[in-house]
Amino acid sequence: MVIKLFATLKDRAGAGEITVSAEGECTVAELRTRIAAQHPALAELVARSIVAVNREFAFNDDVVRATDEVALFPPVSGGCL
Amino acid sequence: MVIKLFATLKDRAGAGEITVSAEGECTVAELRTRIAAQHPALAELVARSIVAVNREFAFNDDVVRATDEVALFPPVSGGCL
Amino acid sequence: MSEPTIVRITTDPIDLNALQRAVTTPRDGAVVLFTGTVRGVTGAERTEKLEYEAYTEMAMAKLRQVADEMRAKFALIHGIALVQRVGEMAVGEPTVAVVVSAGHRGDGAFEAARYGIDRLKQIVPVWKKETRPDGSAWVEGDYVPSRGD
Amino acid sequence: MSEPTIVRITTDPIDLNALQRAVTTPRDGAVVLFTGTVRGVTGAERTEKLEYEAYTEMAMAKLRQVADEMRAKFALIHGIALVQRVGEMAVGEPTVAVVVSAGHRGDGAFEAARYGIDRLKQIVPVWKKETRPDGSAWVEGDYVPSRGD
Numbered sequence: 001m002v003i004k005l006f007a008t009l010k011d012r013a014g015a016g017e018i019t020v021s022a023e024g025e026c027t028v029a030e031l032r033t034r035i036a037a038q039h040p041a042l043a044e045l046v047a048r049s050i051v052a053v054n055r056e057f058a059f060n061d062d063v064v065r066a067t068d069e070v071a072l073f074p075p076v077s078g079g080c081l
Numbered sequence: 082m083v084i085k086l087f088a089t090l091k092d093r094a095g096a097g098e099i100t101v102s103a104e105g106e107c108t109v110a111e112l113r114t115r116i117a118a119q120h121p122a123l124a125e126l127v128a129r130s131i132v133a134v135n136r137e138f139a140f141n142d143d144v145v146r147a148t149d150e151v152a153l154f155p156p157v158s159g160g161c162l
Numbered sequence: 163m164s165e166p167t168i169v170r171i172t173t174d175p176i177d178l179n180a181l182q183r184a185v186t187t188p189r190d191g192a193v194v195l196f197t198g199t200v201r202g203v204t205g206a207e208r209t210e211k212l213e214y215e216a217y218t219e220m221a222m223a224k225l226r227q228v229a230d231e232m233r234a235k236f237a238l239i240h241g242i243a244l245v246q247r248v249g250e251m252a253v254g255e256p257t258v259a260v261v262v263s264a265g266h267r268g269d270g271a272f273e274a275a276r277y278g279i280d281r282l283k284q285i286v287p288v289w290k291k292e293t294r295p296d297g298s299a300w301v302e303g304d305y306v307p308s309r310g311d
Numbered sequence: 312m313s314e315p316t317i318v319r320i321t322t323d324p325i326d327l328n329a330l331q332r333a334v335t336t337p338r339d340g341a342v343v344l345f346t347g348t349v350r351g352v353t354g355a356e357r358t359e360k361l362e363y364e365a366y367t368e369m370a371m372a373k374l375r376q377v378a379d380e381m382r383a384k385f386a387l388i389h390g391i392a393l394v395q396r397v398g399e400m401a402v403g404e405p406t407v408a409v410v411v412s413a414g415h416r417g418d419g420a421f422e423a424a425r426y427g428i429d430r431l432k433q434i435v436p437v438w439k440k441e442t443r444p445d446g447s448a449w450v451e452g453d454y455v456p457s458r459g460d
Contacts, residue, residue, distance in 0.1 A: 085217065087215060087217050087287065087289060088215060088289035088291075088300045088302075089289075089300045089302070092300070131306070131307065133217070133220055133287070136219055136220035136223045136224075137220075137223075138285075138307040138308075138309075138311055140308075140309060150219075152217055152220065152287075154217065154287060154289070155289065155300065155302045155303070156302050156303035156304055156305055156306060157283070157284070157285070157286060157287050157288055157289060157303045157305065158283075158288070158289050158290050158300070158301040158302055158303040159214060159216065159221075159246055159257075159258070159282070159283065159286060159287075159288025159289060159290060160198050160246070160257070160258045160279060160282050160283035160286070160288065161197075161198020161199065161257050161258050161279070161283075
């Protein structure tokens with residue numbers, strides 16, 4: 001499963017996306033656990049980051065499939081100061 | 082006494098300003114009466130027009146002197162529709 | 163720090179980009195711009211063009227007064243621009259602009275811009291002549307000033 | 312009559328004049344433009360520049376959602392433009408624009424623009440990296456979306 005990263009998470013991982021081994025499907029909560037285990041650099045941030053699935057905000061009991069577009073990012077800070 | 086005219090009043094008078102004979106000073110109310118008498122084309126409009134003296138709104142009991150800048154105009158309609 | 167106050171009666175087209183730059187100080191993170199435009203369609207009525215005329219000297223003084231009132235009511239705003247265009251304008255063109263900058267979007271810039279256009283339409287001596295398919299006529303406002311305006 | 316809805320994530324400078332023209336329909340007499348700018352001074356802090364990054368595909372979808380919410384809440388507004396600039400921006404430059412047109416200034420354009428920028432800052436995935444004299448860091452927001460956002 002490929003996960004897009006933005007802002008602090010991208011900098012911390014040193015890459016715009018990471019791969020997480022996940023067969024079939026899992027919940028967003030399980031996905032967070034796997035990211036923390038497989039990418040220790042993100043472990044500290046992953047719990048308070050936002051997960052988006054197919055360009056919609058996703059929550060811990062939502063299900064993610066390997067074919068979904070998945071992204072991980074901090075609370076948004078765009079617009080203006 | 083010279084009186085500047087704007088919008089409907091200018092069109093009705095056919096000129097951007099008119100002269101009204103007034104010696105020394107008079108009130109705005111008296112000025113309205115003189116304008117109506119000396120410029121019949123404006124008689125109908127003068128009562129509900131706005132008088133400005135020295136670029137400030139003026140009211141019927143205010144005093145106007147021959148040296149003041151005096152203007153007569155309809156309620157404003159600028160800005161936008 | 164300086165707080166720009168721009169008041170202008172002009173025949174030039176209104177340039178919103180230039181006004182935004184002119185009112186924005188280094189402390190500003192938010193700019194609200196209101197612009198009135200020539201409306202072409204009002205219900206069944208059609209407007210072809212508008213012509214604006216000002217009593218320029220008094221209008222400039224009253225624009226300054228509107229800016230002062232805005233600062234007195236909205237203490238956190240910084241830059242202000244009040245621009246009335248005069249002369250002929252076509253449908254869709256900006257006729258007037260009220261621009262306000264502030265540090266943050268919650269510092270009153272929206273409210274100050276709304277106050278500014280409301281007040282401008284009451285006390286700034288500018289009139290418009292509307293041309294419709296059936297002829298042209300001066301539009302009269304309905305605000306009668308009282309002492310203190 | 313058509314009601315323009317423009318949503319855009321772009322590296323180009325924001326052109327307020329072009330946005331005003333793009334959202335104004337012949338029925339419109341009022342346009343409100345909000346623009347966020349890079350603030351250089353916040354208390355004792357100095358910002359030198361900002362760099363904005365977007366999750367572009369989701370940001371476009373969320374800008375469309377913000378526009379839909381604005382139309383649902385403010386029934387009398389006509390045109391809408393929501394533009395987020397990304398890339399590097401200097402102090403004073405517009406980073407974002409929310410533009411709303413309506414027939415009259417009392418038809419909700421001010422309120423809709425305010426709602427639009429508030430909502431954009433909550434749900435549109437865009438982040439900024441701030442460069443100060445002592446280094447640069449990503450700025451994190453504080454809004455945590457819930458179901459329905």
